[in-house]
Amino acid sequence: MTLRIGCIADDFTGGTDVAAAFRRAGLRTALVFGVPDADTSLPADCDAAVIALKSRSTPADEAVAESLAAQKWLWSKGAAQVYFKYCSTFDSTPDGNIGPVTDALLDAAGAPLTLACPASPPNGRTVYQGHLFVHDQLLSDSPLRHHPLNPMTDSSLPRLLAAQTPHRVGLVPLTTVRAGVDAVREALVAHERDGVRHVVADALTDEDLAVLGAAALELPVVTGAAGLAEGLGHAYPASGPAVAEPLPTGGRSAVLAGSCSARTLEQIAEFYAAGLPSLHLDVLAAAAGRDIVTEALAWYDTQDADRPVLVYASASPDELAAVQRQLGVAEAAAQVEELLGALAARLVERGVRRLLVAGGETSGAVTTALDIRTVLVADEADPGVPWTRTTTPHGDLALMLKSGNFGAPDLFVRALKETS
Template structure:
């Protein structure tokens, strides 16, 4: 094992996003799903290991406990630095979980200060004067303010994080960042001397994130989105060459979508417009006890095996609100996860060997249902959306876990019709 960095991601698609970032930086990267234990096996000679948890929307004490267990496991594998990966939209509530988890990881590492940056410029996320932007809009003015679980109505990161921690929060602004690595290190030291625990850093470009990565190489704990992770990865010495992934040469292809983000809805629309088989799941009917998954499988069995298929529970904001009004937010989400997890297991039994999953919670349900614990990270279809590979009882298997807002509008059709 040549492990250089251990990463804890707060959801499954965030895990694939940050794993792809480390791979782009030249690190051979493994991705582990769920809290690891002594029996969790890894591919050989990994430079980075990402552990994807389902902690973003969990109770804060549960998120902290799972993160600390994971940190200890990563230390046992040789990781000297911990990266806590959260969403580039800083998804959280007034009580957490970004603040509580980062505090716990920092305390456990015996560190006094940590640096945060959720910027991801290729995906339009930037930070300026401590405010998070989505393309040319403040986060609070973007469509992401309608997140179904954690609506983000504030863009001021210092204020957001200050509400989640008893420690001081401060900013390193873009003017300081542009002066280079030494200026950032001096600013970190000055903040630490003043008693600051959490430092928010501006970043507008990948070059800014490279400066931050080089500046934070010696910090025991660093936190942010995939952009800063890539900058940190580039700051490490050259890693080993990536090996060929076990791309499945036979088997069917499918998409399972649970995300209700605007981009996922676009991708669904493009798949349908391409004339490919698509089926929408009735979540309300499933909640009444109707065998919606059985009906979906019967539909799947009738489709042309040479074509990829799409089965989705995604809905427009109005449709989602109507379902949540009848079932409640938590029950609606649970129904979607149960449906799509069950379908994933049956589809793989039926010969699906390339599976694209849209949505963080959906991805968690699918990997759990499939019993997939660790994968090797491969090439990206779009920024932050890599294929991953595992060998299962059914043979080689390719899995793509897509964050709801990631990927080009044609991702579904392109990723599943291309051949290696």
């Protein structure tokens, strides 16, 4: 088996997002969690493989080392092109990690230049004149300016990248994109001649991203969010409609939420409004030594087995700030990951067979706790939010890993109802 394309995603929910994009383009896609080792295998007939790392907020040197190891493994499976997937809100800091990882991947591939575009129009992320918008707001005016790990206070992608790389950054404006594939290719050649290494591209629509994907088809390294990945997938020959991947049936359903994004908080509120059982975890009590996991499981055991349940550590901005003041940002995040990872393992032991997880760090903790390395991507409940299927020692599992900001407000209720 030879892959058409390999992808490195900088967090676990980002991995599911981009895997869904490849699948929409007609590529049978496998998702691998963590850097694969020599024994890691892929399902037969895969066109694309996505390696989901937890490198978005780690130190830049660690992110680079993991990404290079993933790139090497993808090359060993025959992938001639590697796509580096980061968040559609370009989550990073002046120290990285997008710039350093991209430079390392380019160096390893011997490639002089890459295209960068985090646009994801179905999710309201667009790029115009190099500035990133979230719906009708500049990124710096959106709720992402309050992100607990990577607050985004600048909307200019060229400026953001220039702070992270010693190399020149250029722009392909919307007028060039709208002129077509050949015009974009000519612009890339001109940028390469001028010594530009990172070329940001404008995109307002999926059609713009299709043009960019076709123009980038021969680049050894391409970077962006799921939108450009789908455009690139469609540019591969003989891509067609996605093949159905059946999900396991039977068993109980649960949601675990650790994200504190505005959309996840809306989804929690919708679940509660639907009259479904939900339990909020006391992170400060857990840090003080109380056995919150045992308490949560005792609550779960009293619930109706035919109804989905929600267990969450998500908090409003004020509540989160209070926890972080007492524990520190890193310790607060670690407590949430430990609690929800442990709960995931115990819930699957108790018969949960449909598990929806909200938040990138939470998703990483859950897949680690369940020792899940590879899944096949199935249907999406909402754009960028696919179900996946895998096997655990306790049976087959339908698993959804949701980026905090993705999905409609009723996603938790609807997705579990549709698969029950």
